[in-house]
């Protein structure tokens with residue numbers, strides 16, 4: 587209901603009386619007043635006068651009311667251990683597809699290969715729960731899909747040249763701005779759920795030792811609106827999801843790739859492959875040509891650009 591009130595105030599752009607709100611939304615004026623108080627506590631500046639309520643400004647928080655078509659599917663936390671943990675619980679309990687868990691900060695953010703993902707306020711930390719009707723072997727395509735969506739949103743929204751590093755990092759000028767972590771539960775040929783975690787450095791501080799990392803604030807020299815940017819990321823995800831089962835997704839990934847045609851070293855548990863990255867296959871594996879001319883494929887691991 588809180589978000590319905592916000593919507594009416596936003597659309598009006600002027601004062602709306604308690605009476606009109608109460609009539610339009612079918613709740614008492616006391617309830618309206620209570621919801622307004624909650625909105626104010628969240629950081630919305632709402633003036634109240636004899637003419638009614640007027641929305642003066644909204645905070646740059648990732649609250650459900652800021653994401654119109656997704657509003658009902660968002661679980662928002664001021665602080666979570668990791669949105670991956672919350673999403674796993676929800677997915678196991680059968681929550682509907684495209685539920686999104688959003689945290690303003692995380693105390694135990696998780697990265698790929700067991701690493702930590704530092705998650706102070708100012709960044710974007712979300713996990714999207716998907717139930718794609720694809721074979722588990724094609725599940726890595728979901729990571730490709732998410733990285734394509736973020737890179738395209740950065741390009742369109744900020745005009746920055748975002749590129750992709752295999753398997754699914756988003757880079758600006760060679761520095762990492764976004765990481766993606768997917769967790770799947772599947773049976774032999776059915777995916778129950780894939781949870782796609784997306785961490786984007788936006789206005790959050792970049793820790794001095796993270797030399798190869800950057801943030802949107804760092805690149806643009808100013809703070810940016812996280813909620814507007816996340817809206818554009820979600821829009822891209824909607825568009826890219828349609829391509830999940832089509833070859834076009836791979837073409838999109840290739841056109842944004844900073845890895846293809848480079849000499850790379852892939853470091854995977856118990857294995858290291860060095861070669862020229864020449865392609866990715868339908869399951870998202872990287873195809874490399876080794877120095878002896880043989881073809882190798884890497885399905886997971888860290889990728890270091892050598893040239």
Ligand code: BTN
Pocket residue numbers: 667668669670692694695696697698699701703710711712713755764765766767783784785786
């Ligand atoms: C990587 O190592 O590059 C992947 C980082 C993924 C971080 C995101 S932030 C939202 C979600 N919750 C987590 O704990 N991790 C992912």
